[in-house]
Amino acid sequence: MAAIRKTAEEAVRLIRSGSTVMVGGFGLSGAPMRLIDALERTEVRGLTVVSDNIERQSLGKWVQAGKIKRAIGTYFTTNPDVVEAYHAGQIEVELLPQGTFCEAIRAGGSGIPAFYTPTAAGTDLDKGKEVRYFDGRPYVLERALRGDVSLIRAHKADELGNLVYYKTARNFNPLMAMASDCVIAEVDEIVPAGSLDPEAIVTPHVFVDILVTE
Amino acid sequence: MAAIRKTAEEAVRLIRSGSTVMVGGFGLSGAPMRLIDALERTEVRGLTVVSDNIERQSLGKWVQAGKIKRAIGTYFTTNPDVVEAYHAGQIEVELLPQGTFCEAIRAGGSGIPAFYTPTAAGTDLDKGKEVRYFDGRPYVLERALRGDVSLIRAHKADELGNLVYYKTARNFNPLMAMASDCVIAEVDEIVPAGSLDPEAIVTPHVFVDILVTE
């Protein structure tokens, strides 16, 4: 299905309380700010958020608004609000090493339910997880991550929903584009089909459901 | 390490008898023909070949020359020589579903030793493999594939070894670029560093050791 266009407000209406929402971006680079702001203005609550980090100026707004029940990511220390909410028992946190986080999302989008990784073997982060030896080395079994909705940020889309990104703002966005039932991409510009280089398209339109611009 | 340039003849001299060699290409599309021909002219034998297929006009030459001990791939039926050599006990064959083949190579290049896939569960191709249920559905445990050397085909390289591909000739090449100790890329053209679009580079130069042109 080719992607359809909506405003940010229309798009976030698809998100229900209690959903799992993947959100792209590393720090503020590549974060879908319009969608984050639009969701902040809704009544949605009890979200599980899958995001590398929760910056005060972006997803931190959802923390302030009490929307997040659980956060899965790699580095929340930069935002004292998250640390405080965690210690106050308001937010559950699941920390993954960043490579495991990426791989789990890619697996979720690729029909792979679980994989083994050397990362975190023998550390506190393998607690409660299966550790198995291959060729004499220990590996941790990690499960795939999937979302109900992914909010991602790209640079340009064509009318079909093919996406290209901008420099290091690419980060987790192409992975999250694979791993949710509904993928909403905030883009700077929508161009006619055929105007993006077919060799340079990073996210083929099969992954993208909704495009949001101004 | 930035890639270094060699002739096809120099490059294939790095391959020893008994090595595991990954070879890109789907049919003849994206097959590194110059490298295949150069290796045919060496005395190397006893190779394990990891290739989707073994076309008569390309890798089939290695079969004719008695170089292949074992072939891991997805579809060898198109070449009657392979079928004959298999039935004569001259070549061992390991068949994988094509998606498993791809994923195993990507895993081999990504530090992932093993993964679960739904593909082939409950078929003859799960024989001898671990089958495990996640959320009530059966999955097959598959091990990563790695090579000693990968022979791949790309369109353009820059001087550092960054690669872009040409249409459907891309296929398995970027995956195999990740998964061997030594990666030899046959390219149409080598251009100065900085002349490829940084957003469109498919294989960053970190994966590429040797570039071969005319």
Added chain:
Amino acid sequence: MNRKERIRRCIAKRAAQELRDGDVVNLGIGIPTLVNDYIPSEITIHLHTENGMLEVGPTPPPDQADPQLINASRQPISELPGASYFDSGLSFAIMRGGHLDATVIGALQVSQTGDLASWAIPGKPILGVGGAMDLVVGAKRVIVATTHQTKEGEPKLLPKCTYPLTARGEVDVLVTEHAVFRFEEGKMILVEIGDHLALEDLKSITPAEYEIHPHLKVVNRWEGLEQVWEDPVEVRG
């Protein structure tokens, strides 16, 4: 067009009607490839080929064929506006990850529980499985397009497949020259039959056990195609 080709096209034409506007679809080798010729004009579909492309265009004229631009059947193809190329890893992530709306695929055998056998015949020197297993396990809808019987007149629709399986219980729709079946909750249901044969005729060439849908459609399967036989008995041969 010979008789065999007319049958193949009858099947392809009916299978094409199973597709929906906007579907991203992978067409397998053989009869499924012909489906592209019969996409209803009012819908748009987006073709994927597993060797790494979306928005596959029609076969180019021979003088414009590019040996590096091929589909999974290794035939020359062209690119449509909005086409994209990707490696086989991402291509199979699309397939196995459930991102294809549908696949149309051939069959050697289909069982009444929706098992598919399509890649190997015991005793034949088959050394290939290709991408079919990932396609069938991953696509949202698996549409099998196949002749009702083998060239030798052996049944293909069976209580249980006797050939090596491609996947278990993944078939959603089965289209032959005689009939259309759907698979729901492990049951095989006849939903459409050609008006060129009787229910008993169908039964006699279909060892698989199937229910008959209360709103069974009886249709002329050859509309728009030249009629290829008069006598349903010939059908069985």
Added chain:
Amino acid sequence: MNRKERIRRCIAKRAAQELRDGDVVNLGIGIPTLVNDYIPSEITIHLHTENGMLEVGPTPPPDQADPQLINASRQPISELPGASYFDSGLSFAIMRGGHLDATVIGALQVSQTGDLASWAIPGKPILGVGGAMDLVVGAKRVIVATTHQTKEGEPKLLPKCTYPLTARGEVDVLVTEHAVFRFEEGKMILVEIGDHLALEDLKSITPAEYEIHPHLKVVNRWEGLEQVWEDPVEVRG
């Protein structure tokens, strides 16, 4: 430059000498970031940042900083000719898959068996692990660049880490302001010591058990950097 900064730069400068011409390197947060200022002029290294870029260039002037073009420390960066961008999945495949020649990374503690603790302090509200675990487990050479002791004068080089581990037995080289150690076959070996302190002084601030290399180098660690102290006792404080 204050004393603390001089120590950090002394460590960064020595760590830079561990890099080899052509290495693809990831520099961690903190002291490792400074390594880029001390790459010997006769070698070229290729910088990777785990948020998805190879051929990272120097920090741009403030008026040219692009908030979308940052490194893993979230600082503005620039791009060199031959730069490429990729998603975080491929970036960590590069790291975990053993494609980086080296990483320079900071430490809270290092054990005599090459265990590294770098991400959490018991009792402190740390909710982050980031990319360090993948870096350390994957890079061909793990070069730890750290002060010899904590700000409070607590030892960091221990028989066994007491803080949560980043990885077990992955450290190859450890560079501090006082010394350089290598880890080989599970053993920690002192290979270089600053001429500003005696072997006993080093021992007294290093609870980890280590061997002394037969060809131990004694060097002026402050060459090219302003001397920061005369009295090795001050070092311990």
